[in-house]
Amino acid sequence: MLSHKKSLSILKKTNALLEGHFVLSSGLHSPKYIQCAKLLSYPYLAKDICESLAKKIKKNFKKIDLILAPAMGGVIIGYEIGRLLKKETIFCERVDGKFKLRRGFNISKNSRVLIIEDVITTGKSSLECVKLIKKFKAKHLGFASIINRSSKKSLRIKSKIISHLKIEVPTYKKNELPNELRNIKITKPGSRFLK
Template sequence: MLSHKKSLDILRKTNALLEGHFILSSGLHSSKYIQCAKLLSYPSKAEKICKSLAFKIRKNFKKFDLILAPAIGGIVIGYEIGRILKKETIFCERVKGKFTLRRGFKIKKGSKVIIIEDVITTGKSSMECVKLIKKSNAILVGFATIIDRSSKKTLKIKKKIISHLKIEVPTYKSNKIPKELDSIPISRPGSRFIK
């Protein structure tokens, strides 16, 4: 198991955790930005974190049949956790704005499913995955993520989330930015701004 400090060191060294002044996809401002894709570009470092998360999943979810990951952020994490735990892993992707199973993927009736993501902020993507599980008459076992940066105020998930790391990421509306953050130049790293 990786310690919290070692995990944060890995995230900083791979630029998966940035500090500065960011406008997030939500339009809110923050002093931290998390981009797990940067961690995944270093497979040997990502493997250490995924092994640690797999250990926690095994400890908390005794029986499950399938891992479902939302595209695109959850695909690599889902695959790696599936490889470690020797579980079938599929992903869903957006078609006309809604998560759909494509490529011949199916969730068998009655199967026990875990949803795995890279980062959970509000849980909106995960809850969209839950609809696919219910539609297949399967059973949701729980949620797992590398980084849980949710807050009770914004989280849509009511079940327990198993995470490798829980990171507090304060966010601010544009009219309530603290002075120390307001003095730092703004970055817009998210993909939602790309036209």
């Protein structure tokens, strides 16, 4: 397994760990942002992280029929984990603000589905995926992500999350911003803000 220190080194080397004032897809504010797209844009550097996550998933979930990833963030990691585990992998995308399956994707009734994301903070996107799985009368197995940056305060998911790396990063509601964040220009990097 890849060490925490080595993993952070890879995130920094690929400019995936950013500092500033960010509004996350969840609407929470944070002084740090993990842009996994930057990590995954260097497949030769992300390889060890993906293999480590795949091993953890295999250890925790014995029978997976399908991997479901929310677009945009989960698409590449979903593909890579699907390749490593030799599982069909699909993604859902927002249509009028709600996750839907497009492009001929389908979830078979009673299939065992794992949700995979790049980063989980509150779990909002993942829980929206659960609704989609239930709509197709399939079984939701659990959640996996490259980075779990949730806190007890922010996380809505009540079940275990399998992640390659757990990173503690503070998050704040808009009306609870510390002074050091108030004076920094806001960046909104999450895909939920795409029009």
